[in-house]
Amino acid sequence: MDAHIQVKNLNVYYGKQQALKNINIEIPKNQITVIMGPSGCGKTTLLKTFNRFLELLDGAQISGEVLVDGQNIYDREVDVTEVRKAVGLLAQRPSPLPMSIYDNVAYGMHIHKMKSERKEYKAAVRHYLEIAGLWEEVHKRLHDPATSLSIGQQQRLCLARGLAVEPEIILGDEPTSALDPISSQNIESRLLQLKQQYTTVIVTHTLRQAKRLADYVIYMYLGEVIEAGPAREVFTNPKHERTKQYLEGLF
Amino acid sequence: MGMKKKYFQRRHIVELFMKTIMRIALVIVAGALGLILWTIISRGLPALSWDMVSQVPKGGYYMGKEGGILNAIIGSAYLASGGTLLAILISLPIALYLKAYLGDSKWGGYVRLSLDVLWGIPSVVYGAFGFALMIILGLRASLLAGIIILALIELPIMTRAMDEVIRRMPAELEHAAFALGSTKFEVALRVVTRQMLPGIVTAVLLAFGRGIGDAASVLFTAGYTDRIPTSLMRPTASLPLAVFFQLGSPYPEVQQRGYAAALILTIIVLAVSLGSRWLSARLNKYTVK
Numbered sequence: 001m002d003a004h005i006q007v008k009n010l011n012v013y014y015g016k017q018q019a020l021k022n023i024n025i026e027i028p029k030n031q032i033t034v035i036m037g038p039s040g041c042g043k044t045t046l047l048k049t050f051n052r053f054l055e056l057l058d059g060a061q062i063s064g065e066v067l068v069d070g071q072n073i074y075d076r077e078v079d080v081t082e083v084r085k086a087v088g089l090l091a092q093r094p095s096p097l098p099m100s101i102y103d104n105v106a107y108g109m110h111i112h113k114m115k116s117e118r119k120e121y122k123a124a125v126r127h128y129l130e131i132a133g134l135w136e137e138v139h140k141r142l143h144d145p146a147t148s149l150s151i152g153q154q155q156r157l158c159l160a161r162g163l164a165v166e167p168e169i170i171l172g173d174e175p176t177s178a179l180d181p182i183s184s185q186n187i188e189s190r191l192l193q194l195k196q197q198y199t200t201v202i203v204t205h206t207l208r209q210a211k212r213l214a215d216y217v218i219y220m221y222l223g224e225v226i227e228a229g230p231a232r233e234v235f236t237n238p239k240h241e242r243t244k245q246y247l248e249g250l251f
Numbered sequence: 252m253g254m255k256k257k258y259f260q261r262r263h264i265v266e267l268f269m270k271t272i273m274r275i276a277l278v279i280v281a282g283a284l285g286l287i288l289w290t291i292i293s294r295g296l297p298a299l300s301w302d303m304v305s306q307v308p309k310g311g312y313y314m315g316k317e318g319g320i321l322n323a324i325i326g327s328a329y330l331a332s333g334g335t336l337l338a339i340l341i342s343l344p345i346a347l348y349l350k351a352y353l354g355d356s357k358w359g360g361y362v363r364l365s366l367d368v369l370w371g372i373p374s375v376v377y378g379a380f381g382f383a384l385m386i387i388l389g390l391r392a393s394l395l396a397g398i399i400i401l402a403l404i405e406l407p408i409m410t411r412a413m414d415e416v417i418r419r420m421p422a423e424l425e426h427a428a429f430a431l432g433s434t435k436f437e438v439a440l441r442v443v444t445r446q447m448l449p450g451i452v453t454a455v456l457l458a459f460g461r462g463i464g465d466a467a468s469v470l471f472t473a474g475y476t477d478r479i480p481t482s483l484m485r486p487t488a489s490l491p492l493a494v495f496f497q498l499g500s501p502y503p504e505v506q507q508r509g510y511a512a513a514l515i516l517t518i519i520v521l522a523v524s525l526g527s528r529w530l531s532a533r534l535n536k537y538t539v540k
Contacts, residue, residue, distance in 0.1 A: 088431075095539070107441070111432070147540065
Protein backbone atom coordinates (compact mmCIF):
# COMPACT_ATOMS: atom_id res chain seq x y z
CA MET A 1 0.00 0.00 0.00
CA ASP A 2 1.17 3.49 -0.87
CA ALA A 3 0.71 5.12 2.52
CA HIS A 4 0.23 8.89 2.68
CA ILE A 5 -0.23 9.12 6.43
CA GLN A 6 1.43 6.75 8.89
CA VAL A 7 0.51 6.76 12.55
CA LYS A 8 2.99 5.21 14.95
CA ASN A 9 2.43 4.45 18.63
CA LEU A 10 0.02 7.37 18.99
CA ASN A 11 -1.44 8.02 22.43
CA VAL A 12 -3.68 10.94 23.38
CA TYR A 13 -4.76 11.93 26.86
CA TYR A 14 -7.36 14.50 27.89
CA GLY A 15 -6.15 15.16 31.41
CA LYS A 16 -6.00 11.73 33.00
CA GLN A 17 -8.39 10.11 30.56
CA GLN A 18 -6.79 8.24 27.68
CA ALA A 19 -8.63 9.00 24.45
CA LEU A 20 -6.42 7.13 22.00
CA LYS A 21 -4.55 3.95 22.90
CA ASN A 22 -1.41 3.06 21.00
CA ILE A 23 -2.68 3.67 17.47
CA ASN A 24 -0.69 2.20 14.57
CA ILE A 25 -2.28 2.62 11.16
CA GLU A 26 -1.52 3.65 7.61
CA ILE A 27 -3.77 5.70 5.37
CA PRO A 28 -3.57 5.08 1.63
CA LYS A 29 -2.78 7.86 -0.83
CA ASN A 30 -5.50 9.24 -3.11
CA GLN A 31 -8.28 7.11 -1.71
CA ILE A 32 -11.13 7.77 0.68
CA THR A 33 -10.51 6.38 4.12
CA VAL A 34 -13.46 6.26 6.46
CA ILE A 35 -13.02 6.16 10.21
CA MET A 36 -16.09 4.70 11.87
CA GLY A 37 -17.20 3.52 15.26
CA PRO A 38 -19.68 4.31 17.99
CA SER A 39 -19.69 7.83 19.44
CA GLY A 40 -16.98 8.56 21.95
CA CYS A 41 -14.63 5.99 20.43
CA GLY A 42 -11.99 8.55 19.49
CA LYS A 43 -12.70 8.94 15.76
CA THR A 44 -12.65 12.72 15.77
CA THR A 45 -9.68 12.81 18.14
CA LEU A 46 -7.69 10.63 15.73
CA LEU A 47 -8.70 12.84 12.80
CA LYS A 48 -7.63 15.98 14.64
CA THR A 49 -4.16 14.62 15.26
CA PHE A 50 -3.60 14.72 11.49
CA ASN A 51 -3.68 18.53 11.25
CA ARG A 52 -2.42 19.18 14.79
CA PHE A 53 -5.83 20.51 15.80
CA LEU A 54 -5.71 18.87 19.20
CA GLU A 55 -3.24 21.57 20.20
CA LEU A 56 -6.10 24.07 20.13
CA LEU A 57 -7.78 22.20 22.99
CA ASP A 58 -6.62 22.77 26.53
CA GLY A 59 -5.15 19.80 28.27
CA ALA A 60 -4.72 17.41 25.35
CA GLN A 61 -1.45 15.51 25.53
CA ILE A 62 -0.06 13.67 22.55
CA SER A 63 2.75 11.15 22.25
CA GLY A 64 3.89 9.10 19.26
CA GLU A 65 4.27 10.04 15.62
CA VAL A 66 2.08 11.06 12.71
CA LEU A 67 4.03 10.97 9.45
CA VAL A 68 2.78 12.73 6.33
CA ASP A 69 4.90 11.78 3.32
CA GLY A 70 7.43 10.34 5.77
CA GLN A 71 7.75 13.56 7.80
CA ASN A 72 6.65 13.51 11.43
CA ILE A 73 4.34 16.52 11.72
CA TYR A 74 4.96 16.69 15.48
CA ASP A 75 8.70 17.26 14.95
CA ARG A 76 10.05 20.34 16.64
CA GLU A 77 11.19 22.00 13.41
CA VAL A 78 7.86 21.50 11.61
CA ASP A 79 5.80 24.66 11.06
CA VAL A 80 2.24 24.02 12.20
CA THR A 81 0.81 26.47 9.65
CA GLU A 82 2.42 24.47 6.84
CA VAL A 83 0.92 21.27 8.25
CA ARG A 84 -2.54 22.80 8.23
CA LYS A 85 -2.03 24.18 4.75
CA ALA A 86 -1.18 20.67 3.51
CA VAL A 87 -3.96 19.00 5.50
CA GLY A 88 -7.33 20.70 5.00
CA LEU A 89 -10.31 20.25 7.29
CA LEU A 90 -14.01 20.19 6.54
CA ALA A 91 -15.71 20.71 9.88
CA GLN A 92 -18.94 19.24 11.20
CA ARG A 93 -20.78 22.49 10.75
CA PRO A 94 -19.69 24.94 8.09
CA SER A 95 -18.23 28.08 9.57
CA PRO A 96 -17.75 30.79 6.99
CA LEU A 97 -15.32 33.58 7.87
CA PRO A 98 -16.81 37.04 8.52
CA MET A 99 -16.24 38.26 4.98
CA SER A 100 -17.67 37.98 1.48
CA ILE A 101 -18.02 34.76 -0.51
CA TYR A 102 -15.08 35.81 -2.67
CA ASP A 103 -12.87 36.70 0.29
CA ASN A 104 -13.63 33.41 2.02
CA VAL A 105 -12.03 31.54 -0.87
CA ALA A 106 -9.24 34.07 -1.35
CA TYR A 107 -8.38 34.29 2.36
CA GLY A 108 -6.09 31.24 2.52
CA MET A 109 -4.35 32.10 -0.72
CA HIS A 110 -3.72 35.61 0.61
CA ILE A 111 -2.20 34.57 3.92
CA HIS A 112 0.08 32.07 2.18
CA LYS A 113 0.88 34.61 -0.56
CA MET A 114 0.16 32.00 -3.20
CA LYS A 115 -0.54 34.39 -6.06
CA SER A 116 0.91 37.72 -7.02
CA GLU A 117 -1.78 39.48 -9.05
CA ARG A 118 -5.45 40.26 -8.55
CA LYS A 119 -6.27 38.54 -11.81
CA GLU A 120 -4.69 35.31 -10.63
CA TYR A 121 -6.65 35.41 -7.37
CA LYS A 122 -9.86 35.99 -9.31
CA ALA A 123 -9.21 33.06 -11.60
CA ALA A 124 -8.30 30.81 -8.69
CA VAL A 125 -11.43 31.76 -6.73
CA ARG A 126 -13.54 30.88 -9.73
CA HIS A 127 -11.64 27.61 -10.26
CA TYR A 128 -12.17 26.38 -6.71
CA LEU A 129 -15.80 27.50 -6.57
CA GLU A 130 -16.34 25.47 -9.74
CA ILE A 131 -14.67 22.42 -8.23
CA ALA A 132 -16.91 22.74 -5.19
CA GLY A 133 -19.93 23.02 -7.49
CA LEU A 134 -20.88 26.45 -6.19
CA TRP A 135 -19.84 28.81 -9.00
CA GLU A 136 -23.12 28.68 -10.90
CA GLU A 137 -25.07 29.58 -7.78
CA VAL A 138 -22.87 32.42 -6.53
CA HIS A 139 -21.03 34.01 -9.45
CA LYS A 140 -23.42 36.96 -9.50
CA ARG A 141 -23.14 37.61 -5.79
CA LEU A 142 -19.49 37.03 -4.97
CA HIS A 143 -19.37 40.08 -2.72
CA ASP A 144 -22.35 39.16 -0.62
CA PRO A 145 -21.65 38.00 2.93
CA ALA A 146 -20.82 34.30 3.09
CA THR A 147 -23.42 33.92 5.83
CA SER A 148 -26.15 34.77 3.32
CA LEU A 149 -25.71 31.31 1.77
CA SER A 150 -27.70 28.26 2.86
CA ILE A 151 -25.98 25.77 5.16
CA GLY A 152 -25.41 23.34 2.30
CA GLN A 153 -23.90 26.09 0.15
CA GLN A 154 -21.76 27.21 3.07
CA GLN A 155 -20.29 23.72 3.41
CA ARG A 156 -19.39 23.72 -0.29
CA LEU A 157 -17.88 27.16 0.20
CA CYS A 158 -15.79 25.73 3.04
CA LEU A 159 -14.69 22.94 0.69
CA ALA A 160 -13.65 25.50 -1.95
CA ARG A 161 -11.89 27.56 0.70
CA GLY A 162 -9.98 24.52 1.94
CA LEU A 163 -9.01 23.37 -1.56
CA ALA A 164 -7.79 26.85 -2.49
CA VAL A 165 -4.68 26.53 -0.32
CA GLU A 166 -3.75 23.43 -2.36
CA PRO A 167 -3.71 20.76 0.32
CA GLU A 168 -2.71 17.14 -0.34
CA ILE A 169 -5.05 15.74 2.25
CA ILE A 170 -8.69 16.53 3.04
CA LEU A 171 -10.05 15.67 6.46
CA GLY A 172 -13.80 15.56 6.99
CA ASP A 173 -15.23 15.51 10.51
CA GLU A 174 -18.75 14.23 9.84
CA PRO A 175 -18.94 16.87 7.11
CA THR A 176 -22.55 16.17 6.18
CA SER A 177 -24.09 15.69 9.60
CA ALA A 178 -25.54 19.22 9.71
CA LEU A 179 -26.82 19.15 6.14
CA ASP A 180 -30.08 18.17 4.47
CA PRO A 181 -30.09 14.97 2.36
CA ILE A 182 -29.63 16.72 -0.98
CA SER A 183 -26.75 18.88 0.25
CA SER A 184 -25.17 15.81 1.85
CA GLN A 185 -25.37 13.94 -1.43
CA ASN A 186 -23.81 16.93 -3.15
CA ILE A 187 -20.84 16.98 -0.76
CA GLU A 188 -20.41 13.21 -1.05
CA SER A 189 -20.29 13.35 -4.83
CA ARG A 190 -17.67 16.14 -4.67
CA LEU A 191 -15.53 14.04 -2.38
CA LEU A 192 -15.82 11.06 -4.73
CA GLN A 193 -14.79 13.23 -7.68
CA LEU A 194 -11.81 14.62 -5.81
CA LYS A 195 -10.40 11.39 -4.50
CA GLN A 196 -8.02 10.82 -7.40
CA GLN A 197 -6.16 14.01 -6.51
CA TYR A 198 -6.48 14.12 -2.75
CA THR A 199 -6.05 11.70 0.09
CA THR A 200 -9.35 11.94 1.93
CA VAL A 201 -10.10 10.90 5.49
CA ILE A 202 -13.71 11.06 6.67
CA VAL A 203 -15.15 10.48 10.10
CA THR A 204 -18.73 9.32 10.00
CA HIS A 205 -21.23 7.70 12.30
CA THR A 206 -23.55 6.58 9.53
CA LEU A 207 -22.73 3.15 8.23
CA ARG A 208 -24.49 3.77 4.93
CA GLN A 209 -22.36 6.80 4.22
CA ALA A 210 -19.25 4.78 5.06
CA LYS A 211 -20.30 2.13 2.54
CA ARG A 212 -20.95 4.73 -0.15
CA LEU A 213 -17.63 6.49 0.24
CA ALA A 214 -14.98 4.19 1.63
CA ASP A 215 -12.08 2.63 -0.21
CA TYR A 216 -10.38 1.91 3.07
CA VAL A 217 -11.95 1.53 6.50
CA ILE A 218 -10.74 2.02 10.05
CA TYR A 219 -13.01 0.71 12.77
CA MET A 220 -12.46 2.11 16.25
CA TYR A 221 -13.83 1.19 19.64
CA LEU A 222 -13.05 2.82 23.00
CA GLY A 223 -9.93 4.60 21.79
CA GLU A 224 -8.45 1.62 19.99
CA VAL A 225 -8.30 0.66 16.36
CA ILE A 226 -10.05 -2.70 16.20
CA GLU A 227 -9.75 -3.29 12.50
CA ALA A 228 -8.37 -1.51 9.45
CA GLY A 229 -8.34 -2.63 5.85
CA PRO A 230 -9.76 -2.21 2.35
CA ALA A 231 -13.48 -1.42 2.46
CA ARG A 232 -14.56 -4.50 0.52
CA GLU A 233 -12.79 -6.85 2.92
CA VAL A 234 -13.94 -5.14 6.10
CA PHE A 235 -17.54 -4.81 5.02
CA THR A 236 -17.95 -8.31 3.60
CA ASN A 237 -15.64 -10.27 5.79
CA PRO A 238 -14.76 -8.51 9.06
CA LYS A 239 -12.08 -10.30 11.04
CA HIS A 240 -13.13 -9.13 14.49
CA GLU A 241 -16.29 -9.95 16.36
CA ARG A 242 -16.73 -6.28 17.41
CA THR A 243 -16.58 -5.04 13.83
CA LYS A 244 -19.07 -7.65 12.79
CA GLN A 245 -21.48 -6.66 15.54
CA TYR A 246 -21.16 -2.99 14.58
CA LEU A 247 -21.80 -3.72 10.91
CA GLU A 248 -24.83 -5.79 11.82
CA GLY A 249 -26.14 -2.84 13.78
CA LEU A 250 -26.02 -4.56 17.13
CA PHE A 251 -24.84 -1.34 18.79
CA MET B 252 -68.60 25.40 15.22
CA GLY B 253 -67.34 26.62 18.57
CA MET B 254 -64.55 28.57 16.83
CA LYS B 255 -66.00 32.04 17.25
CA LYS B 256 -64.16 34.51 19.43
CA LYS B 257 -65.22 34.46 23.05
CA TYR B 258 -64.38 38.00 24.12
CA PHE B 259 -65.26 37.50 27.74
CA GLN B 260 -63.12 34.47 28.39
CA ARG B 261 -60.57 35.15 31.11
CA ARG B 262 -57.48 34.55 28.95
CA HIS B 263 -58.72 36.97 26.30
CA ILE B 264 -59.33 39.64 28.92
CA VAL B 265 -55.82 39.11 30.33
CA GLU B 266 -54.39 39.36 26.82
CA LEU B 267 -56.20 42.64 26.18
CA PHE B 268 -55.18 44.02 29.57
CA MET B 269 -51.49 43.22 29.06
CA LYS B 270 -51.48 44.63 25.57
CA THR B 271 -52.99 47.85 26.86
CA ILE B 272 -50.37 48.17 29.62
CA MET B 273 -47.56 47.71 27.11
CA ARG B 274 -49.04 50.32 24.81
CA ILE B 275 -49.37 52.80 27.67
CA ALA B 276 -45.73 52.21 28.59
CA LEU B 277 -44.71 52.83 25.00
CA VAL B 278 -46.69 56.06 24.89
CA ILE B 279 -45.05 57.25 28.12
CA VAL B 280 -41.54 56.59 26.79
CA ALA B 281 -42.18 58.13 23.38
CA GLY B 282 -44.07 61.02 24.98
CA ALA B 283 -41.22 61.79 27.37
CA LEU B 284 -38.73 61.86 24.51
CA GLY B 285 -41.05 64.07 22.49
CA LEU B 286 -41.59 66.47 25.39
CA ILE B 287 -37.86 66.78 26.05
CA LEU B 288 -37.16 67.52 22.41
CA TRP B 289 -40.06 69.94 22.18
CA THR B 290 -38.92 71.82 25.28
CA ILE B 291 -35.33 72.31 24.21
CA ILE B 292 -36.22 73.02 20.61
CA SER B 293 -39.03 75.47 21.29
CA ARG B 294 -37.05 77.35 23.91
CA GLY B 295 -33.54 76.91 22.55
CA LEU B 296 -34.01 77.35 18.82
CA PRO B 297 -34.88 81.09 18.96
CA ALA B 298 -31.65 81.74 20.86
CA LEU B 299 -29.53 79.55 18.62
CA SER B 300 -27.42 81.70 16.35
CA TRP B 301 -24.14 81.53 14.51
CA ASP B 302 -22.60 83.56 17.31
CA MET B 303 -23.59 80.89 19.82
CA VAL B 304 -21.43 78.25 18.17
CA SER B 305 -18.62 80.41 16.83
CA GLN B 306 -17.71 82.76 19.70
CA VAL B 307 -16.55 82.55 23.26
CA PRO B 308 -18.42 84.55 25.93
CA LYS B 309 -17.63 88.24 25.76
CA GLY B 310 -17.94 90.82 28.53
CA GLY B 311 -21.45 90.84 29.91
CA TYR B 312 -22.42 87.58 28.13
CA TYR B 313 -23.91 86.19 31.30
CA MET B 314 -26.14 89.26 31.56
CA GLY B 315 -27.46 88.78 28.06
CA LYS B 316 -24.82 90.54 25.99
CA GLU B 317 -22.78 89.25 23.04
CA GLY B 318 -20.82 86.06 22.73
CA GLY B 319 -21.34 82.32 22.45
CA ILE B 320 -20.42 79.03 23.96
CA LEU B 321 -17.63 77.88 21.66
CA ASN B 322 -15.51 77.45 24.79
CA ALA B 323 -17.95 74.82 26.10
CA ILE B 324 -18.36 73.07 22.74
CA ILE B 325 -14.61 72.72 22.24
CA GLY B 326 -14.09 71.93 25.92
CA SER B 327 -16.65 69.13 25.80
CA ALA B 328 -15.16 67.77 22.58
CA TYR B 329 -11.70 67.68 24.20
CA LEU B 330 -12.97 66.20 27.45
CA ALA B 331 -15.11 63.49 25.89
CA SER B 332 -12.66 62.48 23.16
CA GLY B 333 -9.72 62.49 25.56
CA GLY B 334 -11.68 60.52 28.15
CA THR B 335 -12.91 58.03 25.55
CA LEU B 336 -9.42 57.53 24.11
CA LEU B 337 -7.96 56.93 27.55
CA ALA B 338 -10.84 54.60 28.42
CA ILE B 339 -10.22 52.55 25.24
CA LEU B 340 -6.57 52.12 26.18
CA ILE B 341 -7.60 50.63 29.51
CA SER B 342 -10.83 48.79 28.64
CA LEU B 343 -9.60 46.86 25.62
CA PRO B 344 -6.79 45.11 27.54
CA ILE B 345 -9.17 44.36 30.44
CA ALA B 346 -11.76 42.92 28.07
CA LEU B 347 -9.15 40.82 26.26
CA TYR B 348 -7.68 39.64 29.57
CA LEU B 349 -11.15 38.69 30.76
CA LYS B 350 -11.66 36.61 27.65
CA ALA B 351 -8.23 35.04 27.33
CA TYR B 352 -7.33 34.30 30.95
CA LEU B 353 -10.23 34.72 33.33
CA GLY B 354 -13.10 33.50 31.16
CA ASP B 355 -16.09 32.42 33.21
CA SER B 356 -13.95 31.58 36.24
CA LYS B 357 -14.55 32.83 39.79
CA TRP B 358 -12.14 35.74 39.29
CA GLY B 359 -13.76 36.62 35.99
CA GLY B 360 -17.04 36.87 37.91
CA TYR B 361 -15.47 39.17 40.51
CA VAL B 362 -14.04 41.48 37.87
CA ARG B 363 -17.39 41.69 36.06
CA LEU B 364 -19.19 42.33 39.35
CA SER B 365 -16.85 45.18 40.26
CA LEU B 366 -17.29 46.70 36.80
CA ASP B 367 -21.06 46.52 37.23
CA VAL B 368 -20.78 48.21 40.63
CA LEU B 369 -18.58 50.95 39.15
CA TRP B 370 -21.16 51.40 36.39
CA GLY B 371 -23.81 52.12 38.99
CA ILE B 372 -21.89 54.73 40.97
CA PRO B 373 -23.33 58.22 40.41
CA SER B 374 -21.06 60.59 38.56
CA VAL B 375 -21.08 63.16 41.35
CA VAL B 376 -19.31 60.54 43.49
CA TYR B 377 -16.68 60.17 40.78
CA GLY B 378 -16.37 63.95 40.80
CA ALA B 379 -15.90 64.08 44.56
CA PHE B 380 -13.38 61.25 44.36
CA GLY B 381 -11.48 63.06 41.62
CA PHE B 382 -11.55 66.24 43.65
CA ALA B 383 -10.12 64.47 46.73
CA LEU B 384 -7.45 62.87 44.57
CA MET B 385 -6.51 66.24 43.05
CA ILE B 386 -6.08 67.77 46.50
CA ILE B 387 -3.78 64.93 47.54
CA LEU B 388 -1.74 65.27 44.34
CA GLY B 389 -1.76 69.05 44.48
CA LEU B 390 -3.49 69.38 41.09
CA ARG B 391 -5.84 72.14 40.10
CA ALA B 392 -9.02 71.84 38.10
CA SER B 393 -7.83 71.15 34.56
CA LEU B 394 -8.62 69.54 31.24
CA LEU B 395 -6.34 66.63 32.21
CA ALA B 396 -8.17 65.97 35.49
CA GLY B 397 -11.50 66.12 33.64
CA ILE B 398 -10.27 63.67 31.02
CA ILE B 399 -9.04 61.25 33.67
CA ILE B 400 -12.30 61.31 35.61
CA LEU B 401 -14.40 60.91 32.45
CA ALA B 402 -12.21 57.95 31.44
CA LEU B 403 -12.98 56.38 34.83
CA ILE B 404 -16.69 56.93 34.33
CA GLU B 405 -16.62 55.51 30.81
CA LEU B 406 -14.40 52.58 31.72
CA PRO B 407 -17.00 50.18 33.19
CA ILE B 408 -19.54 50.79 30.40
CA MET B 409 -16.98 50.32 27.70
CA THR B 410 -15.34 47.28 29.26
CA ARG B 411 -18.60 45.44 29.91
CA ALA B 412 -19.89 46.21 26.41
CA MET B 413 -16.62 44.98 24.86
CA ASP B 414 -16.65 41.94 27.14
CA GLU B 415 -20.07 40.95 25.84
CA VAL B 416 -18.91 41.37 22.25
CA ILE B 417 -15.77 39.32 22.79
CA ARG B 418 -17.63 36.60 24.69
CA ARG B 419 -20.03 36.18 21.78
CA MET B 420 -17.12 35.45 19.42
CA PRO B 421 -17.73 31.90 18.15
CA ALA B 422 -14.75 29.59 18.68
CA GLU B 423 -15.42 27.79 15.38
CA LEU B 424 -14.48 30.96 13.53
CA GLU B 425 -10.96 30.93 14.89
CA HIS B 426 -10.73 27.20 14.27
CA ALA B 427 -11.83 27.65 10.67
CA ALA B 428 -9.05 30.17 10.14
CA PHE B 429 -6.48 27.99 11.92
CA ALA B 430 -7.49 25.04 9.73
CA LEU B 431 -6.34 27.00 6.68
CA GLY B 432 -2.90 27.49 8.18
CA SER B 433 -3.29 30.95 9.71
CA THR B 434 -0.90 32.17 12.36
CA LYS B 435 -2.42 33.45 15.61
CA PHE B 436 -1.73 37.01 14.53
CA GLU B 437 -3.51 36.53 11.22
CA VAL B 438 -6.49 35.07 13.05
CA ALA B 439 -6.56 38.03 15.42
CA LEU B 440 -6.13 40.67 12.73
CA ARG B 441 -8.12 39.31 9.81
CA VAL B 442 -10.84 37.28 11.48
CA VAL B 443 -11.38 38.19 15.13
CA THR B 444 -11.12 41.94 14.57
CA ARG B 445 -13.48 41.85 11.61
CA GLN B 446 -16.01 39.92 13.59
CA MET B 447 -15.83 42.15 16.67
CA LEU B 448 -15.25 45.62 15.24
CA PRO B 449 -18.92 46.64 14.93
CA GLY B 450 -19.55 45.72 18.57
CA ILE B 451 -16.44 47.52 19.74
CA VAL B 452 -17.40 50.67 17.81
CA THR B 453 -20.80 50.57 19.49
CA ALA B 454 -19.20 50.10 22.92
CA VAL B 455 -16.89 53.06 22.38
CA LEU B 456 -19.62 55.40 21.19
CA LEU B 457 -21.97 54.36 23.98
CA ALA B 458 -19.28 55.36 26.46
CA PHE B 459 -18.58 58.58 24.56
CA GLY B 460 -22.25 59.49 24.83
CA ARG B 461 -22.18 59.09 28.57
CA GLY B 462 -18.92 61.03 28.85
CA ILE B 463 -19.98 64.06 26.86
CA GLY B 464 -23.25 64.46 28.75
CA ASP B 465 -21.83 64.22 32.24
CA ALA B 466 -21.94 67.41 34.32
CA ALA B 467 -21.26 66.54 37.95
CA SER B 468 -17.87 64.93 37.49
CA VAL B 469 -16.39 67.71 35.35
CA LEU B 470 -17.73 70.38 37.66
CA PHE B 471 -15.25 69.27 40.33
CA THR B 472 -12.37 68.31 38.11
CA ALA B 473 -12.30 70.47 35.00
CA GLY B 474 -13.77 73.65 36.44
CA TYR B 475 -15.23 76.24 34.07
CA THR B 476 -13.72 79.08 32.10
CA ASP B 477 -14.67 81.42 29.30
CA ARG B 478 -11.51 80.58 27.39
CA ILE B 479 -10.76 77.73 25.07
CA PRO B 480 -8.15 75.58 26.84
CA THR B 481 -4.68 75.81 25.37
CA SER B 482 -3.05 73.14 27.49
CA LEU B 483 -3.95 70.03 29.46
CA MET B 484 -3.20 71.82 32.71
CA ARG B 485 -5.73 74.61 32.14
CA PRO B 486 -9.34 74.42 33.29
CA THR B 487 -11.99 74.03 30.63
CA ALA B 488 -15.67 74.68 30.06
CA SER B 489 -18.12 71.95 29.08
CA LEU B 490 -21.58 71.87 27.52
CA PRO B 491 -23.49 70.25 30.42
CA LEU B 492 -22.15 72.94 32.76
CA ALA B 493 -22.92 75.65 30.21
CA VAL B 494 -26.51 74.44 30.32
CA PHE B 495 -26.49 74.32 34.11
CA PHE B 496 -25.01 77.77 34.73
CA GLN B 497 -27.09 79.59 32.15
CA LEU B 498 -30.37 78.00 33.23
CA GLY B 499 -29.58 79.16 36.77
CA SER B 500 -29.38 82.75 35.64
CA PRO B 501 -32.13 85.25 36.51
CA TYR B 502 -31.94 86.82 33.00
CA PRO B 503 -34.47 85.33 30.58
CA GLU B 504 -32.11 85.81 27.57
CA VAL B 505 -29.43 83.82 29.34
CA GLN B 506 -31.90 81.11 30.28
CA GLN B 507 -32.88 80.82 26.65
CA ARG B 508 -29.23 80.40 25.75
CA GLY B 509 -29.14 77.58 28.32
CA TYR B 510 -31.80 75.80 26.28
CA ALA B 511 -29.84 76.51 23.13
CA ALA B 512 -26.77 74.93 24.72
CA ALA B 513 -28.89 71.89 25.65
CA LEU B 514 -30.05 71.72 22.06
CA ILE B 515 -26.46 71.78 20.80
CA LEU B 516 -25.51 69.01 23.25
CA THR B 517 -28.50 66.93 22.18
CA ILE B 518 -27.65 67.39 18.52
CA ILE B 519 -24.07 66.24 19.15
CA VAL B 520 -25.20 63.15 21.09
CA LEU B 521 -27.82 62.37 18.46
CA ALA B 522 -25.28 62.73 15.65
CA VAL B 523 -22.83 60.47 17.44
CA SER B 524 -25.43 57.82 18.11
CA LEU B 525 -26.84 57.89 14.56
CA GLY B 526 -23.29 57.86 13.20
CA SER B 527 -22.43 54.84 15.30
CA ARG B 528 -25.52 53.00 14.12
CA TRP B 529 -24.66 53.70 10.54
CA LEU B 530 -21.03 52.67 11.01
CA SER B 531 -21.78 49.49 12.87
CA ALA B 532 -24.44 48.49 10.34
CA ARG B 533 -21.85 48.93 7.60
CA LEU B 534 -19.22 46.96 9.48
CA ASN B 535 -21.80 44.36 10.46
CA LYS B 536 -22.53 43.34 6.90
CA TYR B 537 -20.09 40.46 6.87
CA THR B 538 -20.04 39.37 10.49
CA VAL B 539 -21.22 35.92 11.47
CA LYS B 540 -24.28 36.07 13.67
